[in-house]
Amino acid sequence: MPIDAAKALAAEPRTGEITWDRKDVQLYHLGIGAGVPATDPDELRYTLESRLHVLPSFATVAGAGSPGVISSLSMPGIEVDLARVLHGGQSLEVHRPIPAEGTATATGRIAAVYDKGKAAVLVMRTEVADADGPLWTNDAQIFVRGEGGWGGDRGPSARLDPPGGAPDRTVERHIREDQALLYRLSGDYNPLHADPEFAKVAGFERPILHGLCTYGMTLKAVVDTLLGGDVTRVRSYTTRFAGVVYPGETLRIRMWRQKAAVRVAVSAVERGDVPVLADTVVEHS
Numbered sequence: 001m002p003i004d005a006a007k008a009l010a011a012e013p014r015t016g017e018i019t020w021d022r023k024d025v026q027l028y029h030l031g032i033g034a035g036v037p038a039t040d041p042d043e044l045r046y047t048l049e050s051r052l053h054v055l056p057s058f059a060t061v062a063g064a065g066s067p068g069v070i071s072s073l074s075m076p077g078i079e080v081d082l083a084r085v086l087h088g089g090q091s092l093e094v095h096r097p098i099p100a101e102g103t104a105t106a107t108g109r110i111a112a113v114y115d116k117g118k119a120a121v122l123v124m125r126t127e128v129a130d131a132d133g134p135l136w137t138n139d140a141q142i143f144v145r146g147e148g149g150w151g152g153d154r155g156p157s158a159r160l161d162p163p164g165g166a167p168d169r170t171v172e173r174h175i176r177e178d179q180a181l182l183y184r185l186s187g188d189y190n191p192l193h194a195d196p197e198f199a200k201v202a203g204f205e206r207p208i209l210h211g212l213c214t215y216g217m218t219l220k221a222v223v224d225t226l227l228g229g230d231v232t233r234v235r236s237y238t239t240r241f242a243g244v245v246y247p248g249e250t251l252r253i254r255m256w257r258q259k260a261a262v263r264v265a266v267s268a269v270e271r272g273d274v275p276v277l278a279d280t281v282v283e284h285s
Helices: 005-010 022-031 041-047 056-060 179-186 196-201 211-226
Strands: 014-020 085-094 102-115 119-130 133-145 169-174 234-241 250-258 261-268 274-284
Touching (some): 005 102, 022 056, 022 211, 056 085, 056 211, 056 234, 169 211, 179 211, 211 250, 211 261
Antiparallel strands (some): 014 102, 250 261, 261 274
């Protein structure tokens, strides 16, 4: 069997040093649509080095995402065809505010392997700490189609009951035609997001936006709309990738206030509000 769950879970973690600076943070923020309008004081917090704060979702690309999902797929016990791999979900826990510049140690491992029948799910955990202690923990949920069915633990369900009532706030965010080209400069150079021919081979009509770009755009909307623009209030952020997004489309982001949390649903306006992010929760102080 290409996935040996016991071997994958017992494998030694991979550890490496990562670094980032203000330019990396600014590039990430521009990649998720910050800076519009360019002179807006609220946007300058994301783009001007003298006022810079760090949106927590930057953690998904800091140090170019090292150790990274692709490298984790080559860990002991895992031999998979990348064409069968889907990024199913992402969760982030922030232990303290992320500095605009830093050097840290990133430790990656397979935290869980689940058997969903027609697919296996790998939970790839990256824990990052600097000299002052833990900074953040990232979990990427990776679906590997065709690799389930060995009788293993199905794992927890990621599906949540839909929030009740009308959303407290709804905003729309337009995605530029070149958004994926800009976002990929933060480290994810998968040609699926840039090369039309590659996208067609993969089954898409044209290049698609990175799921983690939608993830970042959504968190920025929540922070700016319901958290007073204060990035330090975010404690955790979880989502399930429910569909693709194409550059040039518009995201409709619906938000429901809950106790110390915001429930979020994101859809693509031009395709009949088809869901693109689901089961999304931002926990905050």
